[in-house]
Amino acid sequence: MKIIVCLKQVPDTETQIKIAPGGEKIVTDDIKWVMNPYDEFGVEEALRLKEKFGGDVTVIGMGPKRVTESIRTALAMGADKGILISDAALEGSDSLGTAKALAAVIKGLQFDIIFTGQRGIDEDQGLTGACIADLLGIPQVSLAVKLEVAADGKSVKVNRPVEGQTLVVEAQLPVLITTQKGLNEPRYASLPGIMKAKKKPLEEKALKDLGLDPAEVGLGGRKLKIIKITPPPARAEGKIVQGETPQDKATELARLLHEEAKLI
């Protein structure tokens, strides 16, 4: 089975995000970058499928050089091959632009399943997976929390949560699946795995290798423009409920919840 995992590098959730002057970007200087957690589910699932069916796992990432680190992490977890798409002309691409670049590389590869995260935890758009599937003309199944590939390796059944229920979708391979929390517990990149990853192939591709029109990607190709980023409103100060007796306090609390917070 040939499996491809698309991987994005995002700011660590523990990083303090600061908005850059101009309000359209964040300050990236002191950010610690990690593999998008949803993509980790994809890597793990791909490795499990490889363990069951044989084959190989290729990870593809797009972005500046530092993305190599996340690709190496995936290789250390057990993936076989990495591809980094890196080109200044691709910087600032929106989800569609990113999908075009990824799809251009994927077109040259053999694949049965492609995994992408259901969204990147940075911009939370959740578009790239769907765009890639569309560009490749293959089915997309989103938000997988469980998946089962048929013994003959020709189709897959995917569970996705819908409002407390579970929807089971079946699709023929090749297919693109977007991963959701709950799919699995990603393994650690073991230390021996990290040593081995140093020797695994990691190819780098630039825009000219993709056969794309530069006008379609990067900042110039954006169909979506970010107009303004605003921080969440500062949290209002807490209120200490006053009252002589526990009964008084409870009455006051109930009143506040009803009248001010409008929760009850």
Add this chain to the structure above:
Amino acid sequence: MEHEIPESLALMLETVRRFVKQDLEPISKQVEDEDRIPDNIVQTMRDLGLFGLSIPEQYGGLGIGVLGECMVYEELSRANACFRTRIGTNNGIGSQGIVIDGTEEQKGHYLPRLASGEWIGVFALTEPEAGSDAANIQTTAEKRGDFWMLNGRKHFITNGDIADLATVFAVTNKTEKAKGGITAFLVEKTFPGFYVGAIERKMGMRGSHTCELLFDDCQVPAENVIGGLSMVGKGFKTAMKVLDKGRLTMGASALGSAQRLLELSLDYARQRVQFGRPIGEFQAIQFMLADMATQIYAGRRMLYHAATLRDRKGTAVVKEASMVKLFCTEMANRIADMAVQIHGGMGYMKDFPVERFYRDLRLTRIYEGTSEIQRLVIARELLKGK
């Protein structure tokens, strides 16, 4: 001299940090209460490759170098000291005799088992009559045909209760002692006459056991002398070389715990309010925090410098290693004391990790050479003109 962290080491540290945060920190208290590390955690340690950090790659380890090993220890020591101790003997005193002085056969046979964590290796030098004065060991080994017969008693042996392989030091020539009468043996737990004695009850380091090892006409095959028969009588030197390396990693462990104590103290100083202000606004508390951070900074620079020096030279850095162990362990104990002080009564309570670090760190000034012995080594080197 700056130490560049190679990309692969940076990735390894990232994995270790995650493991410490996700798996070790949450169970540190449980391990303390139950005095044992859960099996699944030990298995994850094996899967991660943590038992083979220092063992060369061709024998199944990672061979990441002393600096890398020290940095991993710093991270592990943030949680509970027993986790570092679990992997510590395989990476350190329990394997290094073989790595440094072993024969090719001994390396090929034992090191892969230790590197994978399938076997636990320990170091048995100390005896009731031989602590700092390690040359005064009484355990004897007599050659009888194809075997050595070992007789005697070792105590305070870390991981002794779970040992599969012990590096045991015994007297083979009573008149020569340290100058050519002590030999290092590789003793497997299945050899007839090898017994695990009492497990000691300690002040701290719960989750890691220290015990007696007894040898009663214990039969050790003739070839199980570290380095082969030509090394008979040269075991004391082997012991000193092994301990020299351990001094750097011991410094790193103390440093990792000290760093965690500083972070806990900073958090507490920001949160705890007395006299209407966070206690971090009182200068007395600020001075303690400043002293803690300053000493950690000094200790870390020293450690990285000595470890880098050792990795570059590939040989012992005797004076620097002793300085690192002395400074980092004493400094971490001072920091533990300040951390308890900053936490007030809370620092004395079992609900908070500070009192555990305080007890666990106390050991670092004693084992693998007391602070006094480190000073003796440093002074001896200085007077030799080194």
